[in-house]
Amino acid sequence: MEIQWQETYFKLLHQYSLQQSEAILYEASKLSKALVEKGVGPEDIVQFHLEALEKLFKDISPLRVPGLILISFDLLLEVMMAYALNFREYLEVKNKLIERLENFNQELAAANRALEMKVKELSVIQELTKELGSCLDLDRTAGIITRHLQELLNCEVNLYIISSNGEWQGYTPDDDPEAVSISKNIDVPPPVLEARGGEAVRVEGRDLTLPLVVDREVGGAIYLQRDDSFSADEFRLADIIAGYAALAIERARLYEAMKFQATIDAKTGLYNYQHMMHLLEKEIARARRYQRTFTIAMLDIDDFKIYNDTHGHHQGDRALQKIAALIKANIREVDIAARYGGEEFVIIMPETSALEASVVAERVRRAIMNAGIANVGCGPDRLLTVSIGLGTYPHDATTAGKLIDAADSALYEAKRWGKNVVRVYSKTDRRRSGDAEVL
Structure with a gap:
């Protein structure tokens, strides 16, 4: 690159030595601008000038050397002045470019931050919606x-x-x-x-x-x-x-x-049959694991068909709702009440022996009897009552179906004993009901 500039400067000096014209000085200013743009320093220009003079001296007589030196300094001065002007212009342009570049960098950094925030937002929202969606x-x-x-x-x-x-x-x-x-x-x-x-x-x-x-x-x-x-x-x-x-x-x-x-059973607000069976299976699994006992009660409204026939199904539904509310109000907080179907209900009593369950069942029976829901179809002084049978895990049965059968057999015996009573399951109950014995 330097050889190219040396040749250019030599030609310029040679032309100026032959003809000191403004056109050549203009070419010198153009050269200085090119030197500035290419990063050539003032020291390099002086060096180019001296080398060009030395080259010219070889082709002229010694008598012309002093005059050539004076002429060459005019050209060098012109080049250096043009170089200085071009360099100042170059610096101004460069500073403006640097300022624009800094502004651009700031804008780019802000855009990057905004983009990073957007990516972060999208990532967070994607992860959030993924977790929430499942x-x-x-x-x-x-x-x-x-x-x-x-x-x-x-x-x-x-x-x-x-x-x-x-x-x-x-x-x-x-x-x-x-x-x-x-x-x-x-x-x-x-x-x-x-x-x-x-x-x-x-x-x-x-x-x-x-x-x-x-x-x-x-x-x-x-x-x-x-x-x-x-x-x-x-x-x-x-x-x-x-x-x-x-x-x-x-x-x-x-x-x-x-x-x-x-x-939930829509009519009574108690758990429905399906959920009751699910909870009963869970209670059996828990009792088996921790070797605990629990009791279930089967409740049946006495002579409810007569009540429905006498008062109509609308009143029958209201009676079911009232009895369901009485059951819920008179059991313990840990107990679970459900509608088994028709006029039958089930109560699951965790961690409860048959004797303890009898106390709860008796409280429920009395509350329903004392509610005074008249069943005039059975006589002027007859009230709606319930019969209750109790079955206990694991004494009476170890599966959900057989435990319900045990409580149902005890309920059958309660009906046989005149209704409106609580009966604890006995293994002889099944023979009285005509079904297979529950083990």
């Missing part, structure tokens, strides 16, 4: 939401949901990723109450409350807290997550409601 349990859904928000925004997270009875239920992330801490009947922070209006609430940029809205109905709120402020991007992302959270929570609540309805 979850129909309300508590687990709340745990997924609170955990993701805590990890993403590095803040304290509280999720508040309004239950069906209008009370607030709170959820916070647990140390166990698969769990969530649940609080009921809690004091709700004022910003959360304000969020029931459907608008997000921000307090000094540090506290952030996002309503959970589905079909314009507010079903709860997400309450976020941390020491420093939430950025606009964080607020927007939290708001997006709140939208997904609201839909997921509503879906989980609907599923739980449907699941609950699938286990």
Whole structure:
């Protein structure tokens, strides 16, 4: 590259030595600009000049050397002045380019940050929707939401949901990723109450409350807290997550409601036959594992067909509902009441011997008798009553079907003994009922 510039400068100096014209000086300014653009320094130009002079000296007489030197300095001065001007222009352009480049770098960095935030948002939303999409349990859904928000925004997270009875239920992330801490009947922070209006609430940029809205109905709120402020991007992302959270929570609540309805007998509000059998199998498995005992009671409303024939099925349904309510009100909290079918009911009494179960059954029997539900079809003073049979695991049977048979046999004996009584199963009961013996 230097050889090329040396040749160019030599030709320029040779032309100027022959004819000192403005055209050659103009060519010199063009050369200086090219030298600046290529990064050639002033020292290099002086060196090119001296080498070009030395080359010219070989072709002229010694008498012309002093004059040539003077002429050459005019050209060198012109080149150096043009070089200086071009260099200043070059620096100005360069500085502008550097400034533009820095601005571009800043814009690019901002765009990269925005892109990273978008990618992070999409990743979080994808992971969140994936987990929520496979979850129909309300508590687990709340745990997924609170955990993701805590990890993403590095803040304290509280999720508040309004239950069906209008009370607030709170959820916070647990140390166990698969769990969530649940609080009921809690004091709700004022910003959360304000969020029931459907608008997000921000307090000094540090506290952030996002309503959970589905079909314009507010079903709860997400309450976020941390020491420093939430950025606009964080607020927007939290708001997006709140939208997904609201839909997921509503879906989980609907599923739980449907699941609950699938286990409940619509007429009485007690568990239905299918769910009762499921719970009975679970209780047998638990009792077998821990070598425990439990008792079931079979209840049948005495002369209920006569009551239906006399009062009609509408009144019969109301009587079923009242008796179901009396059963539920007079059993223990651990006991399980279900409608077996027709006018028959079942009570599962965990950790309960036959003697202890007799006390519970007798309390239920008396409560129904004392309710005074008249059954005039059986006589002016007759009331609706129940007969109750008891079967105990493992003494009377070790399977669900045989345990129900045992309680049913005892119920049959209670009917034979005049109704409105409690009867504990005896192995002789089956022979009286004409069925095979329950082992």
